[in-house]
Amino acid sequence: MHMADALISPIVGGAMLAVSTTVAAHSIKKVQNSLDEKKIPLMGVVGAFVFAAQMINFAIPGTGSSGHIGGGMLLAILLGPHAGFLAMASILLIQALFFGDGGLLAYGCNVLNLGFYTCYIAYPLIFKPLTKKGITINNIFYASIISSLAGLQLGAFSVVLQTLISGKTELSFSTFTLFMQSIHLAIGLVEGLITCAVVTFIWKARPEIIERTNAEEALGSISTRKILIAMVICVIAVGGILSWFASSYPDGLEWAIEKTTGISELEAPEGIHTTLSNIQNNTAFLPDYDFKESSNESLLASDNAGTSVSGIIGGVFTLALIVLIGFVANIFKKRKTKVLA
Amino acid sequence: MADIKNSLYNIRLFDELSLKKTPIHNLHPLIKLLTTIFYLVMIVSMGKHEISRLIPFIFYPMLIFVLAELPAYQIIKRLLFIEPLIIGVGILNPLLEQQLIAIGGFEISKGWITFLSIFIKYNLTVTACILLISTTSMLQLSAALRILRVPRVFVLQLLLTYRYISVLIEELFRMYRAYSLRAPQQKGIHKNAWGSFAGHLLLRTIERAQRVYQAMNLRGFSGEYHAKSIKKLNSSDYLYFAGWSLFFVIAKIINIPILIGSLFTGVIK
Amino acid sequence: MFQHKLEVRNLHFSYPHSHEIIKDLSFTVSPGESIGIIGANGAGKSTLLMLIMGVLFSDSGEIMVGDICVTKKTLPLIREKLGMVFQDPDDQLFMPTVYEDAAFGPRNYKLSEKEVENRVLNALEAVGALHLKDKAPFKLSGGEKRIAAIASVLSMQPDILIMDEPTSALDPKSRRKIIKLLNSFTHTKLITSHDLDMIMESCERTIIIDKGQIAADGKTSEILTNSVLLDSCGLELPLSLQNCTVCGSAKV
Missing domain, CATH: 1.10.1760.20 (Arp2/3 complex 21 kDa subunit ARPC3)
Incomplete structure (x- = not known):
């Protein structure tokens, strides 16, 4: 446990x-x-x-x-x-x-x-x-x-x-x-x-x-x-x-209580997105509004499918970039060790 | 049995790796500890449906793997051992959160997103801890704890526990083998032997503790532990910490994958 | 440098609720001497070592190191002069690396870190274990552990070395290495062992303890060849002196 x-x-x-x-x-x-x-x-x-x-x-x-x-x-x-x-x-x-x-x-x-x-x-x-x-x-x-x-x-x-x-x-x-x-x-x-x-x-x-x-x-x-x-x-x-x-923000605690008491279930279906963006907002580390503004464009909070598509593509590219840097660093590192040896 | 061997292997592997001499290993242990904690805080502060923002954070473990010349395969294999645990914890989410959402034309249950998010977070956080211990020896780490004013008693106790884990696991392994050779059909220790099996090991352990105490005493131990003094912080340490902090903060504030993705889709359009 | 003599006078000791395990022991060790202490299991060898080190205290009689009597008060002084190597090196190597272990003692005596380093490196060099410096004890072989444990005592720069079964559970090559090492030390040495061949090679004087008393004390060459004496104390001739197991021809 x-x-x-x-x-x-x-x-x-x-x-x-x-x-x-x-x-x-x-x-x-x-x-x-x-x-x-x-x-x-x-x-x-x-x-x-x-x-x-x-x-x-x-x-x-x-x-x-x-x-x-x-x-x-x-x-x-x-x-x-x-x-x-x-x-x-x-x-x-x-x-x-x-x-x-x-x-x-x-x-x-x-x-x-x-x-x-x-x-x-x-x-x-x-x-x-x-x-x-x-x-x-x-x-x-x-x-x-x-x-x-x-x-x-x-x-x-x-x-x-x-x-x-x-x-x-x-x-x-x-x-x-x-x-x-x-x-x-x-x-x-x-x-x-x-x-x-x-x-x-x-x-x-x-x-x-x-x-x-x-x-x-x-x-x-x-x-x-x-x-x-x-x-x-x-x-x-x-x-x-x-x-x-x-x-200040109905985050974790309140949200958990909300869930268990079933209140959130009363929300209308169109409320899902607002709830989602609320959750998105409230889970940010620092209670900072500017911070949250930027999170509107995140994968799930967005309304249009275009953003989520770009999110997926972007994710793949970021990963690829990371792996690429890794490879380059690896080659670089190996060369350096060879030179030293 | 597999458990016993596995944990012994774990400890030895990380101990060996931590003795390497690479730029990462040479950094001040306190800096590595703080960087790890900062990284963990950043990961953990992500919302429960966050995925895209987590992706750039893979950069950190990957670069450490390369720079510290760690055997990625072996460490990832260790990681796989504990994977069932998190799947067990996270798998309920798809069942409990059944609202559907659309992603690029596909409809999936929101719970899967939560699950994936937990899964990624789990792997990143565990990897970060493992990377810390593979690049910093227990001894250096305890020196860092002393700098953070963790009392001597605790640090010494921690080191002793660490040291004797491998001794006792080996002892246990021998006992287990002797037991199972005479009880081939059994899955574990039979209930009639619970007390005496663990108890015998414990008695021997307590006797060993007495001898260890004597050995310490004979060499002038008086309850005070004098930790290894380590090098002072230098500019590369500060730079390392500042560099990663900056990256973590940027990756947290700016959603890099979305940025790259929208650039890309923008270009196509 | 090793000018301290060790004197044991009329020592008596018994564990609580137990019979007397040491009965009226007396002997003197001159500086530079190397003494083997032998005896059957339960004869009281280990108890004697514990009494000398001040881990246990005698019921009567006294132990003098130089001109200091072993009492609770003088322990720090005594322990600076006496270095004890335990039978199980795992009990002695309690720190995460060999270096740290060798540094444990000197650091307790509040030496400067420079001096500590000096002593540790010297001790490791003396036993030929510099290459093991950063290793964790669990990665060492049995022989290496033994050597590291000896270094952890040498770094205290003791005058008198006390060793409990230094060659037990070692393979022949490692055993040979330890014997060579012991013979190279100029310290006063007190060695308990069942390895009588090692005692023959390393100690010029031998004391046999039987049921808490001294059964014999004299030249090793005389004691270890006396099969009647050895037999009466639950011991045997050293293997190298026993008759050949193949042809049965006698060596003594």
């Missing part, structure tokens, strides 16, 4: 990046304050473990298919919420760069969706209370499954919101939510079961590893409140910016 660059708008990407940077700054401070430099290599190497573990195919009984672990909960349980969050952030950055899983702009979204909800919501609010009275096999079972489910449900809902606010793809809120939440119910269950299996194994073999982290005064009541307050402020700020955009 990695969010891709192609599906977000710069505002959403930027806002999420800002929020996740704030959370990361907080967790770095916590990790440094705990003065446990032993944790640094542990974070790095266990992070690499989760990365590798994501490639293990676990056969899901009775389905003939296999699933893999996301690892957010496992990191939180093994390293504690702060170090776990940072380890997840590292994993996601490497995935974005090397594997095209999620992108650099969507990085903030992914850190939030996969790291924040597991480490800062599901772990302290579900896993810890459930294992508070002492760790037992039963405790681990319920705590892992419920917290994994919750973490993934929150993450999935967050994906839905980020996608819809960005408005780069046509999906109705209700269908998309229903689809994402139910799929992640299944994924969360598998994730919970695998997490439970691994944690149980570790707890049997080396109980001190789990106990140490669990006993840590990981999230005092004050810092949880602080984080929640910070989150609320961020959400209000982001919401404020977005609604400002939305009120």
Whole structure:
């Protein structure tokens, strides 16, 4: 459920990046304050473990298919919420760069969706209370499954919101939510079961590893409140910016809501073009009128077929031009290397 | 299994490519990072029905491919591996957006335009990230992150994760092979072995982390990571950034394909 | 330059909830000496190295490096003088390139970048690994990794080199290379190994540890030829001294 660059708008990407940077700054401070430099290599190497573990195919009984672990909960349980969050952030950055899983702009979204909800919501609010009275096999079972489910449900809902606010793809809120939440119910269950299996194994073999982290005064009541307050402020700020955009121009957010409520369907057929040009206008990066004026001639917004024909021809020519420059540059480059050699 | 091999191959390929010495590789990592981000922002800010304006943006990856002497075939092959993902995300559009529109006499569903737009954007953004990492080593990138004031703890942690991914993937691969040789009919790890399979690897990982910590400690580590110092920004770095920024902004404001196309149709008329 | 002697006096150590693993060990290493430490698995060799490096701390007894006692406070000083090469080079090479790894130690001692570069290049040259400078550890062969790990310790310019199984899991040519390399160093050396042939070639003195105690301490040429002694400590004669496997003719 990695969010891709192609599906977000710069505002959403930027806002999420800002929020996740704030959370990361907080967790770095916590990790440094705990003065446990032993944790640094542990974070790095266990992070690499989760990365590798994501490639293990676990056969899901009775389905003939296999699933893999996301690892957010496992990191939180093994390293504690702060170090776990940072380890997840590292994993996601490497995935974005090397594997095209999620992108650099969507990085903030992914850190939030996969790291924040597991480490800062599901772990302290579900896993810890459930294992508070002492760790037992039963405790681990319920705590892992419920917290994994919750973490993934929150993450999935967050994906839905980020996608819809960005408005780069046509999906109705209700269908998309229903689809994402139910799929992640299944994924969360598998994730919970695998997490439970691994944690149980570790707890049997080396109980001190789990106990140490669990006993840590990981999230005092004050810092949880602080984080929640910070989150609320961020959400209000982001919401404020977005609604400002939305009120000035009925873009992404409003448009998504419009779609899901079906209001846009009421528009008369001749309104299609105006809607299209509206969309065209509103998706421009900067709220600048001149900017948009020029977009009137774009492929879809135009009324006359002539422009779209010239658009296609122009597209082909631009491509051809690019390829041509590429070839010339290549020949040039090769000659230069030959001369040097 | 294919997954495991594939990701190991990925990391090694990009690591190797990033050590080349071309004008692009020699640029300051911060400049490359910023150029990439600017490029991504420009792509991502395009409307959901935008196609023509995206085309000029192919210029950037293509020129980098040539100038950085990267094996286009190999990288595009990597790209194909993840293509099903985006097709899965985008394919609903033609079904959901069924209003028809006419393009040059043909009528197609508007959803196809959205799909195509997402498809192009996806390929361009992923390629941009891959180009960044094929021309900038993880080490240089982390130096750039330090310049951007990313805390040492995070940077060191990132480098350690990166370093140990290949060690652990190799270890995992050996375990997987040993497992599958004794369980030939199985598709994945059986549920009875879930805990002990991943758990054993994890235990070994934790022990390794302890040894790594000792090795760091014995060489004077005290929680502070001193990053490699890199060269200062010079005029060619600034020029590179300014050049691409200018191009991106122009390509964003002026619809180049339409311009060329109307020139062309104008001439015919 | 290597003027520090190493002294181990009446060392005792046990892990929590476990029997005593080191029982009253004492020995002295003079500057420039090269000592092989051998013993069966679980004899306490690795624990001894950890105690000397100050990763573990003894229950009683003391370890002196020069005139400094190994305690928590003196660790930075001690670790500047002692360089340890781990058995698994993957544990030691934790940075993305060989150069960075060799630079990790000197940078921690806040040397100038010029000095760091100097030391790194010298260390790499000493082990003949300058060409591996920008390589990532995962691209190195087993032998190259070993060499790089040694360079990462040499760049700290230690007086005493401590090596845990330097020749394990190497092919014959790489093993030979490491042995030559070790013999070319003038540092004081402490080498643990099961490769007794390597100990024969590299160390003039050998200490056998058996169940946490010193079973023998003396000239390598005498200890490694004493098959009765070796056998009683769970060891065997070095392969090169064993009877020929084809014709059974004796060599000793």
